[in-house]
Amino acid sequence: MGRDDSKMKLLTIDDSRTIRRVISGIGAMLGYEVLEAEHGAAGLKILEQCSQDVGLVLLDWNMPGMNGLEVLKAIKADNRWQHIPVMMVTTEGEKDYIVKSIQAGACHYQTKPFTQEEMASRIMEAMGMGGGT
Amino acid sequence: MAISKEEFLLIRTFLHDHSGILIGDGKEYLVENRLTVLMVQNGCENFFDLHKKLQKDTGPLRNKVIDAMTTNETLWFRDASFAAVVSEAVLPQLVAKAATQTVRIWSAACSTGQEPYSIGILLHEEIKKLGAKGPPVSKFKILATDISPSAIMIAKTARYSQLAISRGMKPELLEKYFTKNGMVHEVKPEVRSLVEFKQFNLKDDFEQHGMFDFVMCRNVLIYFSEDLKRDIYRKIHRGLLKDGWLAIGASESPRGYTDVFEQVIIKGAALFRPKGVSKGA
Amino acid sequence: MGMGGRVAVQVESVHEALQVAVVDVLGRMAMTEVVLIHRERVSGFRLDFEAGGMVRLSGALNGMIGLTCHLGLVEELVSRIGGLPIDQLENEDLMDGVAELANLFGGWTKTNVGQGDVQVSPPMAFIGKEVIAEWKTDRPAERFIFQVNEHVLYVLASF
Incomplete structure (x- = not known):
């Protein structure tokens, strides 16, 4: 894989601390440290500082300030970060939103609500875990 | 609801034939909520397309669909x-x-x-x-x-x-x-x-x-x-x-x-x- | 006056979607079983228990979706969803949890009614022993009463 996935961190960008907490819990279950940002600008700032540690971004759609699609486009437009996989995590379940996200470079699209198992398996998939054993 | 009755019935039959799982009447939302992402990710316009792709698929897509449709709820020492x-x-x-x-x-x-x-x-x-x-x-x-x-x-x-x-x-x-x-x-x-x-x-x-x-x-x-x-x-x-x-x-x-x-x-x-x-x- | 046939059908489809939304959201996020025990028409959109939250839907669908219940249920749900023991939850957690539930109920309903372009507002939420919140509306509201473990959850929709 060319990177040490076990040291990679997850970054959740979501204005709901409940959802950030859920994702942190699932990350911990899978052995990842989870960085938290409550809006897009804060998320991009974290990437500015430590994008090399971030193995996956989990991104909400509806947030104050930049919306998720704008954040996604900003990540994909910056050659320092564009390699980082981004998973949308949102209540928006309509096809249009999904199409736009995938076209803009999202690797996965997880609708809320989700079970812990669903989210865990999506993260494992995105982080390239689960093979072998 | 964006899924049509025909699409729902096709997907339902597919799931039953390949996994045994039977989705009840009126559960269109279940198919739509769980499978729209896979539909888009696989370049399909609608569930007819997804169904067509599933017919030709030998495993990976089929597994993903079954995975998305099965609920994983278990308990310790359930009762x-x-x-x-x-x-x-x-x-x-x-x-x-x-x-x-x-x-x-x-x-x-x-x-x-x-x-x-x-x-x-x-x-x-x-x-x-x-x-x-x-x-x-x-x-x-x-x-x-x-x-x-x-x-x-x-x-x-x-x-x-x-x-x-x-x-x-x-x-x-x-x-x-x-x-x-x-x-x-x-x-x-x-x-x-x-x-x-x-x-x-x-x-x-x-x-x-x-x-x-x-x-x-x-x-x-x-x-x-x-x-x-x-x-x-x-x-x-x-x-x-x-x-x-x-x-x-x-x-x-x-x-x-x-x-x-x-x-x-x-x-x-x-x-x-x-x-x-x-x-x- | 009154609702035209098409609008009435639309409102009923919102109500149906909302009921499934509550069961699905709490089942998946909190692994909790939810049972609808009663539904009734009420005259106003009142959130009159210790915790409440709501979102507005606008666009092709116009209305409000909200929930209200005792703090005990909010604590239990937020604790289950977020994986923190109840004694470690702060007011901020409870408020955010109620807001997120309103957001999830509204978002789920919007997606599954599929009535075209609908926006869900950012959620509003409150907690507190003495609060009663009411939104004046020219339409009646439908109140759904759910049993969640040993608690009762009231979910309202006004469309």
């Missing part, structure tokens, strides 16, 4: 009476058997692993009761299978959140058999090493798995049609040793299969033993 009857009736007999042979247990719809790990824990408890006279734990093999590849992936990690743990795990057992790391509880190696996980579809041939002393097939066949249920019960019967046990969910009943299974009520919970000689139908 107390089941745990009690297993501890009191089944395990002592299996432990006695283990003095002379390897004992094989199958958790046939293990979801994210709670059931096989629970049985592993109960086994340890049972063996400990016997002290030095007890058989080595290595005499037991637990096979755990599920149709959902992601459920199996999670089960293998043996790590559970507070929420997942809170469903039925007794504090004293949690303490004994899990290592706590922050908010995560990890099953200890002595239990993990008993269990082997594999993805498996109950519609497929059981013979690859060999013979078992105890089969748990709980709360899964409720999603299957009558024909498929009958077929699966017969396959289980063929895979059970003569003195073996079958456990199904408390709300299930192998009605109409009494020709192959005999019900035994122990402490208010029902278990089943195979009738007659295990031979091919």
Whole structure:
């Protein structure tokens, strides 16, 4: 894989601390440290500082300030970060939103609500875990 | 609702044919909520396209669809009476058997692993009761299978959140058999090493798995049609040793299969033993 | 006056979607079983228990979706969803949890009614022993009463 996935961190960008907490819990279950940002600008700032540690971004759609699609486009437009996989995590379940996200470079699209198992398996998939054993 | 009746029926039939799962009338939202992402990711315009792709697919997409449509909800020791009857009736007999042979247990719809790990824990408890006279734990093999590849992936990690743990795990057992790391509880190696996980579809041939002393097939066949249920019960019967046990969910009943299974009520919970000689139908 | 046939059908489809939303959201996020025990028409959109939250839907669908219940249920749900023991939850957690539930109920309903372009507002939420919140509306509200473990959850929709 060319990177040490076990040291990679997850970054959740979501204005709901409940959802950030859920994702942190699932990350911990899978052995990842989870960085938290409550809006897009804060998320991009974290990437500015430590994008090399971030193995996956989990991104909400509806947030104050930049919306998720704008954040996604900003990540994909910056050659320092564009390699980082981004998973949308949102209540928006309509096809249009999904199409736009995938076209803009999202690797996965997880609708809320989700079970812990669903989210865990999506993260494992995105982080390239689960093979072998 | 963006899914049409025709699309819903096509997907529903596909799921039934390939996984046995039966989606009820009026559950269009379930298909739409769970499969729209896969539809888009696979370049499909609508569910007709997705269905077409599924027809040609040899596995990967099919697995993803089945995965998205199966709910993975399991509990530790799901119901107390089941745990009690297993501890009191089944395990002592299996432990006695283990003095002379390897004992094989199958958790046939293990979801994210709670059931096989629970049985592993109960086994340890049972063996400990016997002290030095007890058989080595290595005499037991637990096979755990599920149709959902992601459920199996999670089960293998043996790590559970507070929420997942809170469903039925007794504090004293949690303490004994899990290592706590922050908010995560990890099953200890002595239990993990008993269990082997594999993805498996109950519609497929059981013979690859060999013979078992105890089969748990709980709360899964409720999603299957009558024909498929009958077929699966017969396959289980063929895979059970003569003195073996079958456990199904408390709300299930192998009605109409009494020709192959005999019900035994122990402490208010029902278990089943195979009738007659295990031979091919 | 009154609702035209088409609008009435639309409102009923919102109500149906909302009921499934509550069961699905709490089942998946909190692993909790939810049972609808009663539904009734009420004259106003009142959130009159210790915790409440709501979102507005606008566009092709116009209305409000909200929930209200005792603090005990909010604590239990937020604790289950977020994986924190109840005694470690702060007011901020409870408020955010109620807001997120309103958001999830609204978002789920919007997606599954599929009535075209609908926006869900950011959620509003409150907690507190003495609060009663009411939104004046010219339409009646439908109140769904759910049993969640030993608690009661009231979910309102006004469309």
